[in-house]
Amino acid sequence: MMRRFESLLLPLRLSWRQLRAERARLLAAMAGVMFACVLVFMQIGFRAALFDSATSLLSAMRAELFLLNPLTTASFRPEPLPRIRAHQALGIDAVRQAVPVYMAQVTWRNPENGTRRTIQLVAFDIESDAMGFSGLPALADALKQPDAVAFDRRSRPEFGDVARLLEARQGTPLPVQIGGRQMNVMGLVDIGPSFGADGNLVLSETNFRRLLPNRDFSSADLVALRLQPGADPADVQARLRALLPPDVVVLTQPDLVAWERRYWEEATPIGFIFTFGSLMGLIVGMVIVYQILFSDIASHLREYATLKAMGYSNGYLARVVLSAALVLAVLGFVPGAVASAILYDVVGSATFLPLGMSWGRGALVFSLIFGMCAAAGLLAMRKLRDAQPADMF
Amino acid sequence: MTDPVVLEGVSHAFGEGELRRLVLRDVALRMAPGEIVLLTGPSGSGKTTLLTLVGALRALQAGSARVLGVELAEAGEGQRLSLRRQIGFIFQNHNLLGFLDARQNVAMTLEMQPGLGERQRLARADEVLAAVGLAEHRHKPPSQLSGGQRQRVAIARALVGEPGLILADEPTAALDKASGHEVVSLLRGMARQRGVSILMVTHDPRILDVADRVVAMEDGRIVSAPPAGRD
Incomplete structure (x- = not known):
């Protein structure tokens, strides 16, 4: 045991002593690993942030189960499903509430400068607790008024500084032109922008009908189901599948988020772009x-040949080279991870993307960087063959 | 005690086909325990090739070579590797590791020996360095030592593992007369004390006096080799 450890x-000690002896070369190697490290952290971070933000609306919904048209590919472009399915779902005891949700994209005129931009509408029975957007319960009564909406405070700044304008009106609603109609912003909720929508508005079913009178209201875009306390979602899901016709799918919330995410991963080049970027970083680093x-x-060929003559095996010298790769991986990763954490903060606040460092991601990037260094070490090891002790004399 | 080196009918060639060139022809050589043998001869006479064969650094092509009791004609790479650990090598250039200090260089020989701790390795390195007169220089890297001092570190490195045989290739080539002779005398003294045999290749006529026996080679043959162990 002790022998194997030694x-x-x-x-490892020999490789460290060798690396340490040439500071400039060591620093260059560290900078290379650090560069690759930051690149991979940023690419993986952007990728995760974009996918997270793509599903922020769905993640904010509080219901346990959802009904969806199987043809819906992404939540910003829903296919309608018959609203009657919501009532059918209530036929199962464990379903406490079935809340139809309506979604549409309309134009919003910036109250500060008059520019127009597309915004996502999310409409449902405000009195139900199916959504759980923070800030919503306080506005529940205000949103019952005609033409009332709530604005997502995390919407992109291009929609105007609604929070400041609302405050300036000291409790009275802020009038904004939405979809060609004058509506009143009553307050703020927290959802977050996504790929499909730069901003969100929450409103009641009735006000949604006022705004879009041409919609067929026998159909909804999504049905959120709240279950009785203690009901097993998987069990209810199975019973709903048996009960409902095949024009709807029954998804748990994680299923729904995965559904949305799969669209962005598979039907768009986004996933590929960031994977490719990470790969490039790793190759350059390698x-x-x-x-x-x-x-x-x-430059140490004579020394290596001497060691071979003294009886050091090829395996030992290979371990020296691989240890050097490991040392470089660690020395480059630590400052690289710190730099990435700082960059996450800076870039995150500039782009409104949810960028953040996590242990899991750190472990993933470290294993990638370690693999990169090990591959470089294995390639460099071939040079050891040139160290021929017989040629030393 | 068996003779550390027994060569019989050793031949060696480099190259293939038309370019094949015989560098050793039917060489026989026997060294007695503790004997110091100098191998001389013009360049290209095959003495260095003979040294690399005895040092198990090349595979034996023809003949029989018993080194420290190991028959090299039948030895694989693994056996040759473990045999090399029982041989002390001293090169023309010191070949010390530039990024290690003197005692770390000497301790490198001991890192392959099982059962020794770091403290024991360094203690033994210090002992041998003191014996070659470098006690106060043991923390210096090779770049801060003179040529003679470096070669003395190399001697310490070769001796610290208590080898059964020392192979030296022109150890004085890079040294001036005084330090060359000093280094070789030191090597001889330490080998005598420990009863280790030395096979040394040299061109240097100034150091022939340290040898028990001088073997001259020419054209791949030994031209004067009074039999060892009979006087």
Whole structure:
């Protein structure tokens, strides 16, 4: 046991002493690994943030089960389903509430400068507790008034600084032109922008009908189901599937979020772009580390040959090279992770994307960086063959 | 005690086909325990090739070579590797690791020996460095040592593992006369004390006096080799 431990520790120590002896080369290698590290962190971070934001509206909904038209590919472009399915679902005891949700995209005229921009409408029975958007319960009564809406405070700034304008009106509603109709913004809720929508408005079913009188109101875009306390969602899901005709699918909330996410991952190039970006970062990093390790071996060829003559095995020297790769991975990763955490903050506040460092992501990037360095080490190791002890004399 | 080196009918060639060139022809050589043998001869006479064969750094092509009791004609790479750990090598250039100080360089020999802790390794390195007169220089890297001092570190490195045989390739080539002779005398003294045999290739006529026996080679053959162990 002790022996095995030493056979790993001694090569590691030798490689560290060798790396340490040439500061400039070590710093160059560290910078290379750090560069790759930051690149991968940013690409993975953007990717996750975009997918998270794509599903922010659905994640904010509080219901346990959802009914959806199976042809719906993404929530910003829903296919209608018969509203009657909501009532049918109530036929199962465990279903406490069935709330039809209506979604549409309309234009919003910026109350500050008059520019127009598309905004997402989310309409449902405000009195139900199916949505759970924060800030909504306080506005429930106000939204019952004709032409009342609530504005998502995390919408992109291009919609105007609604929070400031509302405050300036000291409790009276803010009139805004929405979809060619004068509506009143009563207050603010918290949802978050997504890929499909830069901003959100929440309103009652009735006001939605006023705004879009041409919609067929025998159909809804989504039905949110709240279950009785203690009911098992998987069990109710199975019973609903058996009960309802095949023109609706029954999804749990994680299913629904995954459904939406799969659209962005598979039907758009976004996932590929960021995977490709990460891969490029890893390749550049690997080339840098390979160059450093290779030139380290090349310039110490006599020493390596001497060690072979003294009875050091090829395996031992291979462990020295791989240890050097490991040391570089760690030395480059630590500052790279710190720099990425800072960049996440800076970029996150500039783009309104939910960028954040997590242990899981750190572990993922470290294993990628470690793999990158190990691959570089394995490539550089071939140079060890040139260390021929017989040519030393 | 068996003889550390027994060569019989050793031949060696480099190259293939038309370019095949015989560098050793039917060489026989026997070294007695503790004997110091100098191998001389013009360049290209095959003495360095002979040294690499005895040092298990090349595969034996023809003949029989018993080094420290191991028959090299039948030895695989693994056996040759473990044999090399029982041999102390001293090169023309010191070949010390530039990023290690003197005692770390010497301790490198001991890192392959099982059952030794770091403290024991460094203690033994210090002992041998003191024996070669470098006690106060043991924390210096090779770049801060003179040529003679570096070669003395190399001697310490070769001796610290208590080898059964020392192979040296022109250890004085990079040194001036005084330090060259000093280094070789030191090597001889330490080998005598420990009863280790030395096979040394040299061009240097100034150091022939340290040898028990001088073997001259020419054209891949030994031209003067009074039999060892009979006087």
